[in-house]
Amino acid sequence: MPKDATQPARPRPAAAATTADRTEVADLGIVDGLVQLSFVVQGVLGQVATERGLSVVQLRLLGVLRDRTPGMRELAQHLGLDKSSMTGLVDRAERRGLVRRSPAPHDGRVIQVSLTPAGHELVRATAVEADREILALTAHLTDEQRAQLSQLASVLVAGSTVL
């Protein structure tokens, strides 16, 4: 289990915050800021996942399967893993009853992976909590700042995939 990254979760205030929190914060610089932020976010994900007996990787696996039923190879590509890494990952998820393997109709080589009802429910509940926890990270932001951050993050993500 990844008790990962930096911190335990702190209490979360409601995500209302409209008035500027004039907190002066030392600027980490763009690089350190992004790197450290990534650890914070991953830490939160790790925590939420761990609470439900999942690892970040497994959580990601389930997340991908929410609206897809890919083959092993496709799945590996989505997660950026080697195909040989998928076997065990899916094995363990299957053993826990979260995921199912079924042969693909059109191609005898392909094994399609899909969520079981239990898997669906687990990922749904976990997503709700992760959503809340991540949102809590932005508690000190104004709505406008949140919107800015959202947009900027989106640009980076988009830019990184089009390479």
Next chain:
Amino acid sequence: MPKDATQPARPRPAAAATTADRTEVADLGIVDGLVQLSFVVQGVLGQVATERGLSVVQLRLLGVLRDRTPGMRELAQHLGLDKSSMTGLVDRAERRGLVRRSPAPHDGRVIQVSLTPAGHELVRATAVEADREILALTAHLTDEQRAQLSQLASVLVAGSTVL
């Protein structure tokens, strides 16, 4: 919950576009934006680390040691790991000649960990490249946006570590 670090995600209330550049990017929403961004950043770090035969954890270890010479316990706390996890981590780094263990003068129980010259050089070179790669992620941003993002990230990081 990452749908996937590299692909579209579920819709979320869009934000009022600020003075965005002409790149129209679908807003992922604050949560998915942050989550996917964290995967992108971690991916870059993992890539850079792997190129030099390191894992992200090891890179982080070396990074912490750049300006510190902590004991094992202190180190564990910095990395958010259990102290029992440190032994192996430091063992492996030591075996590679990147790190050194030395007894602390004032406390016979404490083992201080420090970088070897080789470790210093490796972390230096890796940091340079990581810096470049992370910075490259922001290639589509204006200087002003970069500054904004840097500031926002800093606020989140600060808010998450305090308490």
Next chain:
DNA sequence: GGATTTAGTACGTGATACAAACCAAATTAG
């Protein structure tokens, strides 16, 4: 000076990740 706390290690377990070797289905060549 003995009890307790603290720092670190040892060991066993489980998850993760990859490479290389391998099998079977599908596709391409000839």
Next chain:
DNA sequence: CTAATTTGGTTTGTATCACGTACTAAATCC
């Protein structure tokens, strides 16, 4: 239509990573 090749997955072996538990030795408390 076979033979060769490509493609999807699994297996196996190795290394890393993280944890909990148990244990040793040095400090500290009373």
